[in-house]
Amino acid sequence: MTMMQEFKEFAMKGNVVDLAVGVIIGGAFGKIVDSLVADIIMPPIGKLFGGLDFANYYIGLNGQDPHLSLIEAKKLGAVWAYGNFATILLNFVILAFVIFQMVRLMNKARTLSTKEAAAEAAAAPAPTPEDIVLLREIRDSLKK
Numbered sequence: 001m002t003m004m005q006e007f008k009e010f011a012m013k014g015n016v017v018d019l020a021v022g023v024i025i026g027g028a029f030g031k032i033v034d035s036l037v038a039d040i041i042m043p044p045i046g047k048l049f050g051g052l053d054f055a056n057y058y059i060g061l062n063g064q065d066p067h068l069s070l071i072e073a074k075k076l077g078a079v080w081a082y083g084n085f086a087t088i089l090l091n092f093v094i095l096a097f098v099i100f101q102m103v104r105l106m107n108k109a110r111t112l113s114t115k116e117a118a119a120e121a122a123a124a125p126a127p128t129p130e131d132i133v134l135l136r137e138i139r140d141s142l143k144k
Helices: 002-013 015-046 070-076 082-123 128-144
Strands: none
Touching: 002 015, 015 082
């Protein structure tokens, strides 16, 4: 088997394709969550804490002016960017919660389908084994 055939066989396995689709959708979903946090959730929080972009909150470790943007303050030296960290942490919490809910729903669906299959199997009578059928035929023949 050539290397190209092995690669094709590997790449076309269901798990690899599923993983690729998951990574692509996960990346797109991550951008949606980033936008949700940066554009919808954090502006009201920033307004509550003084009207600045919350991601720009920092403590300058080299005596930077606190009114500079985070990018400008970083150019002047080290900063403790707690606002940016809080934004990214909120992104993670939202993304983790949504993924948890998706996994939870998938597990419920899997459990329901397993229960339905078990109920169908229990409802259908098992076929009589062949040796029992033969013994019944012998018994009936002997009675005649």
